[in-house]
Amino acid sequence: MPLSVRVLRRFIATHGGAPCPNPPCQHRFLSFPEAELPDLQVRLRDTGFAFTSRVDDECGKWGVGEVVASPLGHLWLEAILPTDLAGHPFLKELTPAQREFLARYPRIDVIRFAPLVSVRGR
Numbered sequence: 001m002p003l004s005v006r007v008l009r010r011f012i013a014t015h016g017g018a019p020c021p022n023p024p025c026q027h028r029f030l031s032f033p034e035a036e037l038p039d040l041q042v043r044l045r046d047t048g049f050a051f052t053s054r055v056d057d058e059c060g061k062w063g064v065g066e067v068v069a070s071p072l073g074h075l076w077l078e079a080i081l082p083t084d085l086a087g088h089p090f091l092k093e094l095t096p097a098q099r100e101f102l103a104r105y106p107r108i109d110v111i112r113f114a115p116l117v118s119v120r121g122r
């Protein structure tokens with residue numbers, strides 16, 4: 001787990017992510033690069049969902065419908081699309097660096113996720 005529970009709780013408190021619906025939390029922890037968190041938080045707030053690309057040992061690791069803990073609060077994994085870079089649904093929106101990174105992997109899981117409780121309007 002890349003973030004301590006203390007850091008996670010503080011992030012949730014300051015960013016409005018959904019708390020654990022069934023404490024004490026035993027949900028698996030989905031981590032994100034710290035640099036992506038502000039943008040993801042805005043997307044969750046504005047649209048109610050966001051996407052993340054997973055590669056390597058995180059492919060096949062997560063389940064559709066699974067509830068996970070994360071730095072963004074508790075998330076609901078709505079859909080998972082196994083693909084490769086050429087089939088990536090947001091190929092045009094990826095930065096050159098992201099594209100270069102993802103090109104190294106034959107399989108990419110694109111996960112659509114939403115806050116377990118909508119943060120819209122907070």
Ligand SMILES: [Zn+2]
Nearest residue numbers: 020025026027
């Ligand atoms: Zn939990």
